[in-house]
Amino acid sequence: MNYLLQGCHMKETQTRITHEANQNAGAGYMLRRIGTFLRPLAFAVPMALFAAGSPAAENISVNYASVVRTLDPLAVGGADESAYGAPYVLVNDTLQQNRLQLLGVPYMRINLKYSTPGNPNSRIVCGAAGCDSRWSGDDWVNHIKAIGAEPVVEDPTNPSDLPNLVKHFNVDTNNVVHRWLGGINEPNIHGQNAATYSAAFNVTYDAMKKVDQTILIGGPTIAWYDSGYLQTFLNVSGSRVDFLDFHGYAQGSTQHSYGVLFGKAQAYETDILDLYKRIQATVPSRASAISIEVGEWDLDYIGHLLQYTPFETAWGASAMGHILKAGGIGMLYADKGNLLLKTGAEVPNGKMDDPTSMYHALGMYTGEGLFPRFGTKLVQSTTSLPNVEVYASDNPKNIVVINKDPSLYQAASIALNGVDAGTAVVWRRDQSSSSSANPVNLGSVNIVNGTFSYSLPPFSVTTFVIEPSSTSATKP
CATH class of the missing domain: 2.60.40.1180 (Golgi alpha-mannosidase II)
Incomplete structure (x- = not known):
C-alpha cells in the first residue's frame, strides 16, 4: 500500500523486509487466495x-x-494521525472527523516540527514526508482533541526541538499536550543503536521535563519487538521513561498463512508481558508507573490481498484483544488509508473516508456509537x-x-x-x-x-x- 510507504525511506522498507526474512528463514508459508472466503x-x-x-x-x-486488570482509558482504538490524504485531511475533512469520533478513537499520534528546524519562531507544521503542511501544529492538535482523542506528539526528525514544542503548547498557548515521544522514530532501522538512542533520550527527556514536569515521555519506538534493544534502553533510561513504545506489523513482503498471522497477533500479548517482566526486574521501584504501548501495529506495512477483507476484521479484533489482555495500549497505523479509505479506489465502489475492515475490527470493541464500548x-x-x-x-x-x-x-x-x-x-x-x-x-x-x-x-x-x-x- 503506497500510503504505508509514504514518509518511509527505501532503506527502512528494505530493513523491515530483511528482518522479516530472518524471522521466517526455513519456514514455508502458503498463500491462501481470497477465494477462500467464498468457498462452501x-x-x-x-x-x-x-x-x-x-x-x-x-x-x-x-x-x-x-x-484480570483495569484497562487504561487509552487502550482500545488508538490510531496514528498520518496527516496524509491532502487536500482532505483531519483538519478540514468533516466526514473523517465524524467517522473517527463515532469509532471512539481515544488516542492519536501526530508528527510535528518547526518549518525551520531549530528555529522556535518558525511555523509548526506536520512532520511526515508528504503530509499536508498547510495547517499549523495547533490545528492538528485541536482537531485531535475535538474528536475526543488525546494527542501524543513526536518530532522524530529533530528531537532537540521537542523542549521548545513543549513550551509552545504547554506554556505559551496553554494548548496542553500531556504525552510525548522523546527521540527519533524506529531508531533500530535508522542508524541508532540502543546505547546511543538511550543517551540522547535522557538529554531530551531532562530538557522537556524542565519545561513541564507533568508531561509523560515515551520511547524507544523501535520498528519491531527487540528485547535486547529494549533491555539496554531500560538499563540506561529506565529511571526516566514514563511509557515504553514499540512497533509491530504482522507481514510485509511475504504473504503469510492465516495460522501464522493469527500467531503474530498473539505475539503482541507475549511481547508486552515479556516487557513488563523486564521493567519489573530492571526498575522495580518504578514498574507500576511505566505503561506499554504498541505505537504502530497493523496487518501489513506494505499491503496485500487480505487487506479490506473479512479476515482483516477477525485478525484486527484478535490483535486488539491480545494487546488488551497483556495490559497494553494499541495505536494502529494509521487513520486515513487504513481505518478509512484514502481515495475510495482501494475497493470496488468505494468512496473516500469509507470505513474499512480494520475500522470495524476496532469497532467491535468501541461500539462505533451503535452499542456500548468495551468496559x-x-x-x-x-x-x-x-x-x-x-x-x-x-x-x-x-x-x-x-x-x-x-x-x-x-x-x-x-x-x-x-x-x-x-x-x-x-x-x-x-x-x-x-x-x-x-x-x-x-x-x-x-x-x-x-x-x-x-x-x-x-x-x-x-x-x-x-x-x-x-x-x-x-x-x-
Whole structure:
C-alpha cells in the first residue's frame, strides 16, 4: 500500500523486509487466495441456538468475579494521525472527523516540527514526508482533541526541538499536550543503536521535563519487538521513561498463512508481558508507573490481498484483544488509508473516508456509537472451542468472540459467573459484511440460569452486550 510507504525511506522498507526474512528463514508459508472466503461452508447451523431441554455443554466461560486488570482509558482504538490524504485531511475533512469520533478513537499520534528546524519562531507544521503542511501544529492538535482523542506528539526528525514544542503548547498557548515521544522514530532501522538512542533520550527527556514536569515521555519506538534493544534502553533510561513504545506489523513482503498471522497477533500479548517482566526486574521501584504501548501495529506495512477483507476484521479484533489482555495500549497505523479509505479506489465502489475492515475490527470493541464500548475492567474468560478467542469486560459487560476458522461454524455455549438472567444483545461482522458495512444488530438472546448459546460463523467477530435482569453472588 503506497500510503504505508509514504514518509518511509527505501532503506527502512528494505530493513523491515530483511528482518522479516530472518524471522521466517526455513519456514514455508502458503498463500491462501481470497477465494477462500467464498468457498462452501463445511456445514450450516442456525444463527441462534436456544436451549431447549438439556442445555449444550458449556464451552465458553466468563467470570465476573475474576478481574484480570483495569484497562487504561487509552487502550482500545488508538490510531496514528498520518496527516496524509491532502487536500482532505483531519483538519478540514468533516466526514473523517465524524467517522473517527463515532469509532471512539481515544488516542492519536501526530508528527510535528518547526518549518525551520531549530528555529522556535518558525511555523509548526506536520512532520511526515508528504503530509499536508498547510495547517499549523495547533490545528492538528485541536482537531485531535475535538474528536475526543488525546494527542501524543513526536518530532522524530529533530528531537532537540521537542523542549521548545513543549513550551509552545504547554506554556505559551496553554494548548496542553500531556504525552510525548522523546527521540527519533524506529531508531533500530535508522542508524541508532540502543546505547546511543538511550543517551540522547535522557538529554531530551531532562530538557522537556524542565519545561513541564507533568508531561509523560515515551520511547524507544523501535520498528519491531527487540528485547535486547529494549533491555539496554531500560538499563540506561529506565529511571526516566514514563511509557515504553514499540512497533509491530504482522507481514510485509511475504504473504503469510492465516495460522501464522493469527500467531503474530498473539505475539503482541507475549511481547508486552515479556516487557513488563523486564521493567519489573530492571526498575522495580518504578514498574507500576511505566505503561506499554504498541505505537504502530497493523496487518501489513506494505499491503496485500487480505487487506479490506473479512479476515482483516477477525485478525484486527484478535490483535486488539491480545494487546488488551497483556495490559497494553494499541495505536494502529494509521487513520486515513487504513481505518478509512484514502481515495475510495482501494475497493470496488468505494468512496473516500469509507470505513474499512480494520475500522470495524476496532469497532467491535468501541461500539462505533451503535452499542456500548468495551468496559473498563477486563475479566477472566476461557474457551475450549478450537480457533475461537474470547475477551470479556465489566462496566459495562461486553463479550467479544472471534471465530478464526475460515470455513467452519462454531456452536458457542456461554456460561456467565455473576449473571443469572437477562439478555445478550448481539452485534456481528462476518464474511457477508462488505468492507464498509457497519456491524449488524441480530437481536437478543435470553440468558437463562447464567447461560446462553449462539452460533459463530467463519471469520466472524461477535460482540454480546450483556444486559442483566438478575445477578448472583459471583463464585471465586
